[in-house]
Amino acid sequence: MIEVRNLCKHYGARKAVDDISFTVNDGEIVGFLGPNGAGKTTTIRILTCYHPATSGSARVAGFDVLSQSIQVRRHVGYLPETVPLYPEMRVREFLRFRGKLRGLARGERETCIARVTERCWLGEVVDRPISQLSKGYRQRVGLADALLHNPRVLILDEPTVGLDPTQIRETRSLIRELTRDHTVILSSHILPEVEATCGRIVIINRGRVVASGTPQELRSRRGDGAVHAEVRAPVEEALQAVRELANGAKVTADAADGWTRLRVEATGDLREPIYRLSTQRGWTLRELRRDAGSLEDFFVRIVAEAQMQAPQ
Amino acid sequence: MRATVAIMQRELLSMFCTPIGYVVIAGFLLILGVLVILTEGFEPGQPATLRNAFGLMPFILAFVVPAIAMRALSEEYRSGTIEGMMTAPISDAQLVLGKFLGSAAFYAVMLGTSLVYPILMQVYGSPDWGAVLSTYIGLLLIGLFFLSVSIFTSSFSSNQIIAWITASVVLASFAVGGFLLVRHVGGFWRQLIQRANVMGRFEESALGLFTTGSVVCFGALAGLFLFLTIKVVESRRWR
Known part of the structure; x- marks a missing residue:
C-alpha cells in the first residue's frame, strides 16, 4: 500500500x-x-x-x-x-x-x-x-x-x-x-x-x-530482562544457590530485616527454578516477578546509540 | 471546477464572517464620499456626472484592493491551513484561481455599494447611464488587474500587512508612474508605456470610450500576475 x-x-x-x-x-x-x-x-x-x-x-x-x-x-x-x-x-x-x-x-x-x-x-x-x-x-x-x-x-x-x-x-x-x-x-x-x-x-x-x-x-x-525474588534466607547461601541456577548471569543480592532481595539479570525465565529452590530449602518466598524489559528502555537506548554514532 | 467554486465561496464567506470585509467597504465608501464632496459632484449648476470623483477612483483602489486580497494566501501560510489545501486533490492553479475569483466577487459587491452615487444623481438630475456603465466596466477591469497583483504579493509573505503595503506601493506606482514616465522617454518605450498605462486605459472608459484594447490589456496583465502567483505557490513547495 x-x-x-x-x-x-x-x-x-x-x-x-x-x-x-x-x-x-x-x-x-x-x-x-x-x-x-x-x-x-x-x-x-x-x-x-x-x-x-x-x-x-x-x-x-x-x-x-x-x-x-x-x-x-x-x-x-x-x-x-x-x-x-x-x-x-x-x-x-x-x-x-x-x-x-x-x-x-x-x-x-x-x-x-x-x-x-x-x-x-x-x-x-x-x-x-x-x-x-x-x-x-x-x-x-x-x-x-x-x-x-x-x-x-x-x-x-x-x-x-x-x-x-x-x-x-x-x-x-x-x-x-x-x-x-x-x-x-x-x-x-x-x-x-x-x-x-x-x-x-x-x-x-x-x-x-x-x-x-x-x-x-x-x-x-532488547535482551536485558530481570527476575526479582525476595526470600527469607541467609544472604550468602541464597546468592550462591541462585548463582548456580542462573549459570553465569549477573546476580545481585541485598539483605534487609531477615529478608534477602535477589536480582537476576537473565533473558530466560528463571521464576520456576527459583520457586523450586526455595521450597527445597524451606525458604519463605514473598515476592517473585519478572521485568520483561520495557520498549521504553529499548527506545531510549537505541536513540542514544544512534546519537553517539552520529558525527558531532 | 467544483473545487475552484468551493474555494471561491469560502473566500467570499470568510470576508463577511470576519470584520475585514465590513472594514474595507466602510473605508472605501468613506474615502469615496469625501472625494465626491471635494470634486463638487452634487453642486447646483454642475454637469450631472461623477467623472471627476470616479476618475480618481484608481488611486483609492490602489490601497483598498490590496486590503481585500492581502489575506488570500498570506493567511493560509500564517495559520498553516495551506497544508490542508496543498494535500487536497486540487491543483495549485485551482487554489489560486479560486482565491482570485472569491476576492473578485467581494470586489464586485464593494463596487456595487458605490452605485448609490449614480442613483442619487438620477434623483437630482439626469446622468448619462451609458457613461456610468462604461465607467463601472472600467472599474471592474482595473480592479481585477489590481487584485491579481495583490494576490501575487500575498503569495510571497505570511504577513498580511507586508502583502498589503507591497501591493499598494506597486499599484500606486503603476497608477501614477505611467503619466510621469511617459514625458521623459521617447520612441519604443514611450509607445510601450502608453499602451500599458492602466490609468490611461481606465480614463478612456470613464469617458464612455470602451475598447477591446483595454479589455485585452487588463485581461493579459491579470493573467500574467495570476500565472506568476501559481508559480510562486508551486515553488514554495520546494522549500
Whole structure:
C-alpha cells in the first residue's frame, strides 16, 4: 500500500530525512516513532505530497507521490500536526467545504459528513464555529476531515498531542477501529501510544530508520530482562544457590530485616527454578516477578546509540 | 471546477464572517464620499456626472484592493491551513484561481455599494447611464488587474500587512508612474508605456470610450500576475 525507497530530503545542508526505506502492507497500522526533529513529519509530508523529496521515491496506493500527486491525494486522508482549520467556519460548513474540494457530489457529501461526525463524536458541536472549540474537538474535526472521503490510506501526524487522557484513550481506540477499512500510518514521540495502537513500529532518529518490527520483536531484541525474588534466607547461601541456577548471569543480592532481595539479570525465565529452590530449602518466598524489559528502555537506548554514532 | 467554486465561496464567506470585509467597504465608501464632496459632484449648476470623483477612483483602489486580497494566501501560510489545501486533490492553479475569483466577487459587491452615487444623481438630475456603465466596466477591469497583483504579493509573505503595503506601493506606482514616465522617454518605450498605462486605459472608459484594447490589456496583465502567483505557490513547495 505504501512503498518508500531511499527517500532523502535536505533543507539546505541539513538532512532531515536521510535514506529511509520501508513498506506498509494493506490493512496494517504502522507507528513512526522518534524523538522530536527526527524526520517523522518531513517523511509524512513527502507521502502526502505536501513537499517533494530531494531524492528517492515513494508510492502510495499504487501511485507515485511526485508524478501522480493528485491520485495519491485522492486516496490519502491526512491529519497534519497543526490541524488546518478555518476558525470562522462552522464544523459542518468546514466539512462541506473539504468534501467539495475532494469532489464529492452533494448527496454523497452529506452522508459522508453524517458518518464522520458520528464516528468522531462531533454530534454536539457540528453547528458551532470552529473558533469556539477546544483543542480536543479541533483535533477530532481534523480527524473527521481526514476520514471524510473514506480514504484507503490514513496518515496521522501526532494524532493525540494536546488531548486529555480520556480523549487520548478514545482517539486510540478509534484509530484501532479504523484499521478494519484503512491502512494507517501514525507518528508519535510517545512510546506507549505507538505500543498500544500499532501492529508494527518504525523507529526513526536523525532522519534514518534505526529499528523496525512488531512491538514483541523489538522487545525481544532488547535482551536485558530481570527476575526479582525476595526470600527469607541467609544472604550468602541464597546468592550462591541462585548463582548456580542462573549459570553465569549477573546476580545481585541485598539483605534487609531477615529478608534477602535477589536480582537476576537473565533473558530466560528463571521464576520456576527459583520457586523450586526455595521450597527445597524451606525458604519463605514473598515476592517473585519478572521485568520483561520495557520498549521504553529499548527506545531510549537505541536513540542514544544512534546519537553517539552520529558525527558531532 | 467544483473545487475552484468551493474555494471561491469560502473566500467570499470568510470576508463577511470576519470584520475585514465590513472594514474595507466602510473605508472605501468613506474615502469615496469625501472625494465626491471635494470634486463638487452634487453642486447646483454642475454637469450631472461623477467623472471627476470616479476618475480618481484608481488611486483609492490602489490601497483598498490590496486590503481585500492581502489575506488570500498570506493567511493560509500564517495559520498553516495551506497544508490542508496543498494535500487536497486540487491543483495549485485551482487554489489560486479560486482565491482570485472569491476576492473578485467581494470586489464586485464593494463596487456595487458605490452605485448609490449614480442613483442619487438620477434623483437630482439626469446622468448619462451609458457613461456610468462604461465607467463601472472600467472599474471592474482595473480592479481585477489590481487584485491579481495583490494576490501575487500575498503569495510571497505570511504577513498580511507586508502583502498589503507591497501591493499598494506597486499599484500606486503603476497608477501614477505611467503619466510621469511617459514625458521623459521617447520612441519604443514611450509607445510601450502608453499602451500599458492602466490609468490611461481606465480614463478612456470613464469617458464612455470602451475598447477591446483595454479589455485585452487588463485581461493579459491579470493573467500574467495570476500565472506568476501559481508559480510562486508551486515553488514554495520546494522549500
